[in-house]
Amino acid sequence: xxxxxxxxxxxxxxxxxxxxxxxxxxxxxxxxxxxxxxxxxxxxxxxxxxxxxxxxxxxxxxxxxxxxxxxxxxxxxxxxxxxxxxxxxxxxxxxxxxxxxxxxxxxxxxxxxxxxxxxxxxxxxxxxxxxxxxxxxxxxxxxxxxxxxxxxxxxxxxxxxxxxxxxxxxxxxxxxxxxxxxxxxxxxxxxxxxxxxxxxxxxxxxxxxxxxxxxxxxxxxxxxxxxxxxxxxxxxxxxxxxxxxxxxxxxxxxxxxxxxxxxxxxxxxxxxxxxxxxxxxxxxxxxxxxxxxxxxxxxxxxxxxxxxxxxxxxxxxxxxxxxxxxxxxxxxxxxxxxxxxxxxxxxxxxxxxxxxxxxxxxxxxxxx
Amino acid sequence: xxxxxxxxxxxxxxxxxxxxxxxxxxxxxxxxxxxxxxxxxxxxxxxxxxxxxxxxxxxxxxxxxxxxxxxxxxxxxxxxxxxxxxxxxxxxxxxxxxxxxxxxxxxxxxxxxxxxxxxxxxxxxxxxxxxxxxxxxxxxxxxxxxxxxxxxxxxxxxxxxxxxxxxxxxxxxxxxxxxxxxxxxxxxxxxxxxxxxxxxxxxxxxxxxxxxxxxxxxxxxxxxxxxxxxxxxxxxxxxxxxxxxxxxxxxxxxxxxxxxxxxxxxxxxxxxxxxxxxxxxxxxxxxxxxxxxxxxxxxxxxxxxxxxxxxxxxxxxxxxxxxxxxxxxxxxxxxxxxxxxxxxxxxxxxxxxxxxxxxxxxxxxxxxxxxxxxxxxxxxxxxxxx
Numbered sequence: 001x002x003x004x005x006x007x008x009x010x011x012x013x014x015x016x017x018x019x020x021x022x023x024x025x026x027x028x029x030x031x032x033x034x035x036x037x038x039x040x041x042x043x044x045x046x047x048x049x050x051x052x053x054x055x056x057x058x059x060x061x062x063x064x065x066x067x068x069x070x071x072x073x074x075x076x077x078x079x080x081x082x083x084x085x086x087x088x089x090x091x092x093x094x095x096x097x098x099x100x101x102x103x104x105x106x107x108x109x110x111x112x113x114x115x116x117x118x119x120x121x122x123x124x125x126x127x128x129x130x131x132x133x134x135x136x137x138x139x140x141x142x143x144x145x146x147x148x149x150x151x152x153x154x155x156x157x158x159x160x161x162x163x164x165x166x167x168x169x170x171x172x173x174x175x176x177x178x179x180x181x182x183x184x185x186x187x188x189x190x191x192x193x194x195x196x197x198x199x200x201x202x203x204x205x206x207x208x209x210x211x212x213x214x215x216x217x218x219x220x221x222x223x224x225x226x227x228x229x230x231x232x233x234x235x236x237x238x239x240x241x242x243x244x245x246x247x248x249x250x251x252x253x254x255x256x257x258x259x260x261x262x263x264x265x266x267x268x269x270x271x272x273x274x275x276x277x278x279x280x281x282x283x284x285x286x287x288x289x290x291x292x293x294x295x296x297x298x299x300x301x302x303x304x305x306x307x308x309x310x311x312x313x314x315x316x317x318x319x320x321x322x323x324x325x326x327x328x329x330x331x332x333x334x335x336x337x338x339x340x341x342x343x344x345x346x347x348x349x350x351x352x353x354x355x356x357x358x359x360x361x362x363x364x365x366x367x368x
Numbered sequence: 369x370x371x372x373x374x375x376x377x378x379x380x381x382x383x384x385x386x387x388x389x390x391x392x393x394x395x396x397x398x399x400x401x402x403x404x405x406x407x408x409x410x411x412x413x414x415x416x417x418x419x420x421x422x423x424x425x426x427x428x429x430x431x432x433x434x435x436x437x438x439x440x441x442x443x444x445x446x447x448x449x450x451x452x453x454x455x456x457x458x459x460x461x462x463x464x465x466x467x468x469x470x471x472x473x474x475x476x477x478x479x480x481x482x483x484x485x486x487x488x489x490x491x492x493x494x495x496x497x498x499x500x501x502x503x504x505x506x507x508x509x510x511x512x513x514x515x516x517x518x519x520x521x522x523x524x525x526x527x528x529x530x531x532x533x534x535x536x537x538x539x540x541x542x543x544x545x546x547x548x549x550x551x552x553x554x555x556x557x558x559x560x561x562x563x564x565x566x567x568x569x570x571x572x573x574x575x576x577x578x579x580x581x582x583x584x585x586x587x588x589x590x591x592x593x594x595x596x597x598x599x600x601x602x603x604x605x606x607x608x609x610x611x612x613x614x615x616x617x618x619x620x621x622x623x624x625x626x627x628x629x630x631x632x633x634x635x636x637x638x639x640x641x642x643x644x645x646x647x648x649x650x651x652x653x654x655x656x657x658x659x660x661x662x663x664x665x666x667x668x669x670x671x672x673x674x675x676x677x678x679x680x681x682x683x684x685x686x687x688x689x690x691x692x693x694x695x696x697x698x699x700x701x702x703x704x705x706x707x708x709x710x711x712x713x714x715x716x717x718x719x720x721x722x723x724x725x726x727x728x729x730x731x732x733x734x735x736x737x738x739x740x741x742x743x744x745x746x747x748x749x750x751x752x753x754x
Contacts, residue, residue, distance in 0.1 A: 125720030
């Protein structure tokens with residue numbers, strides 16, 4: 001047994017990279033009794049050089065490998081890339097394609113949040129909350145599969161639109177799934193979100209105040225749980241999101257419970273957006289016809305969208321060739337990583353799983 | 369997937385082969401061993417009759433001094449270890465099926481062809497076939513001793529628990545006290561396990577278990593004292609006899625609730641499974657145990673579950689008392705099923721509590737309530753209601 005400091009009070013151990021509660025990511029934790037005194041996150045186990053790889057491939061070839069870092073939210077990470085490339089090409093997706101993109105992005109947000117919810121349940125020891133969302137998630141995966149052709153990695157967004165049109169009878173099936181799932185969410189609320197044990201474990205745990213949240217720079221649901229009404233879909237509307245009405249869920253507490261409730265509310269909101277998009281969707285083509293190799297004009301392009309974990313940002317520089325000159329990806333997980341040591345210091349060992357997973361940190365996305 | 373008829377056919381074939389192999393191979397081999405040793409050998413005819421007729425078999429065992437009335441049979445087989453292990457195995461299967469039904473799953477399905485009834489046996493074979501790993505830096509004698517110590521602690525207090533007026537192993541006038549003394553060994557064993565594994569997660573898990581078990585043994589003891597006051601005896605037989613008119617759960621409802629909560633903590637079950645919290649401590653003090661070591665620990669845990677459930681029935685649910693149309697032992701089994709279900713259910717609906725919340729609950733609320741319960745018992749006893 002390795003005891004680190006001279007007084008022999010603290011114990012250092014490594015959580016990860018094969019720990020059941022972490023993914024390919026390691027946190028070196030020093031504890032004094034039941035309290036964590038020092039935390040050193042150690043990311044980088046799944047770095048695959050997505051940015052450098054993008055420089056060697058054409059704009060179209062980039063699509064499948066750029067969604068690999070976060071396959072459970074593959075449309076979320078691809079959306080800003082497609083928008084930036086369209087800006088370089090000087091084209092815009094047709095209206096029907098824009099609404100299909102909204103539907104697909106929101107389906108992916110639900111799939112990602114359901115995955116998060118089930119792991120959050122099992123991290124707190126609630127095995128029923130692990131099984132239920134994992135089972136119901138399949139319904140949405142089936143819906144997305146009927147559009148994109150595969151279970152998770154769709155490669156569905158392409159510069160100039162989407163790959164194919166919605167299948168026949170999609171609207172009815174989507175509405176039926178949403179109606180069923182809303183009933184299920186009420187059951188989730190009964191067994192998990194209003195369970196006094198759950199409240200006791202998460203309320204007041206890992207509090208991130210509004211000032212700290214802005215200073216550290218967390219994004220997405222974590223920022224909204226700390227009382228900042230920030231959502232890229234509202235702040236800088238893209239792809240016809242400005243025609244859709246919904247309220248940004250905001251909680252003031254900034255603790256694990258607030259982060260859970262914001263994501264729970266976003267499940268309802270995403271279904272609401274899908275319903276509106278299905279009503280608003282016009283007829284027409286889904287793709288701008290293009291011929292030959294895609295070549296960006298010389299220049300730079302930026303795009304920012306709201307992925308499931310927060311703001312996803314792409315900066316693409318083109319020198320006029322068929323390959324991008326430089327692709328810079330700014331992922332939300334990497335910014336949420338900064339909050340992990342900040343929140344873990346001084347907390348109980350048992351609060352480590354809810355704080356860590358409450359931030360929805362996805363190691364592969366952060367390592368790119 | 370086989371149909372049920374095909375399954376029956378397979379079973380009949382297997383039974384046929386077993387019946388054929390016993391007289392052809394097993395009996396000659398046994399005789400070849402027994403005759404040179406000078407053991408009085410019964411005739412082959414009698415052995416064959418014993419195989420197909422249980423009554424002859426019992427007679428046969430009686431002659432060898434291993435009959436149902438002998439102490440060996442009682443400890444090893446019927447109210448003792450084999451029965452407890454059987455109940456524990458069934459509990460594991462029942463828990464998996466019950467949880468699966470709660471979570472929209474099917475649970476074990478294929479082993480045994482019918483709702484996975486042979487899954488525990490399949491698990492047993494899997495565990496036996498796995499290698500038992502010992503960490504290099506572990507304190508090996510203690511590390512190897514722990515599974516058997518846990519089993520000894522979990523199994524030994526079963527000897528004092530009567531299952532009906534006739535079915536018991538040992539009688540003692542201070543049975544309840546001895547049971548609590550045996551349960552008190554458990555924190556020590558867990559601490560040894562945590563220390564001997566030489567693993568940081570095991571160590572933290574062992575310390576957590578120590579804190580938890582010590583803070584919960586006091587309310588457990590105090591909630592049972594109310595029953596002792598009402599019945600005026602520490603003898604479990606007399607406690608059951610005192611409940612002929614009214615079960616003690618009615619005047620002692622608070623005590624029964626405290627006993628139930630502390631029982632969950634004592635068994636390290638969700639919501640009190642902190643010593644083996646799998647998301648923060650890998651598997652707590654079980655971490656380094658593999659293969660059949662882990663199997664024995666798991667079995668010991670469920671044997672302990674059965675023992676505490678039986679104790680709950682005797683203290684609060686009137687033991688084997690019940691309307692006369694069923695024998696006492698049947699009433700005991702029915703109550704056992706109900707209590708075990710109640711112990712298993714929280715696993716599907718609750719999150720894990722934190723160690724500081726758990727210790728506050730134990731040392732502040734439960735002890736206070738246990739004392740309040742003691743005064744209720746005193747009031748009931750002095751008013752002479754029972």
